Amino acid sequence: xxxxxxxxxxxxxxxxxxxxxxxxxxxxxxxxxxxxxxxxxxxxxxxxxxxxxxxxxxxxxxxxxxxxxxxxxxxxxxxxxxxxxxxxxxxxxxxxxxxxxxxxxxxxxxxxxxxxxxxxxxxxxxxxxxxxxxxxxxxxxxxxxxxxxx
Numbered sequence: 001x002x003x004x005x006x007x008x009x010x011x012x013x014x015x016x017x018x019x020x021x022x023x024x025x026x027x028x029x030x031x032x033x034x035x036x037x038x039x040x041x042x043x044x045x046x047x048x049x050x051x052x053x054x055x056x057x058x059x060x061x062x063x064x065x066x067x068x069x070x071x072x073x074x075x076x077x078x079x080x081x082x083x084x085x086x087x088x089x090x091x092x093x094x095x096x097x098x099x100x101x102x103x104x105x106x107x108x109x110x111x112x113x114x115x116x117x118x119x120x121x122x123x124x125x126x127x128x129x130x131x132x133x134x135x136x137x138x139x140x141x142x143x144x145x146x147x148x149x150x
Contacts, residue, residue, distance in 0.1 A: 036060030099135025
């Protein structure tokens with residue numbers, strides 16, 4: 001099941017890629033149903049907060065009619081940044097499933113781990129490395145293409 005939902009997140013990442021956005025995708029799942037989808041739109045929206053995770057969490061909250069996503073899982077192709085890791089913790093996401101880690105900016109295990117930090121009132125279980133090659137591969141391809149055009 002994890003691979004199925006990570007595939008959906010990769011489809012979102014592909015949408016970002018086609019828009020020349022950094023190709024990160026995310027889906028929020030509750031009871032085996034996708035209730036929120038998102039892909040990076042920072043350049044398109046001219047909004048520094050338009051990250052895949054933020055968009056997916058906002059959509060899930062609207063779909064479910066509340067901000068507490070306690071029984072939800074979030075699948076994301078690349079490890080969340082500090083802002084998104086904070087939103088995951090604050091929205092009470094139950095499980096975070098990550099494709100590939102981000103050693104330069106990740107806040108769910110690389111530089112720090114906000115969702116697992118026991119000093120906060122909610123912790124999120126984290127599963128890492130689901131479809132890691134595909135998730136890191138789309139990023140490598142994007143930046144390879146970007147370097148060609150410069």
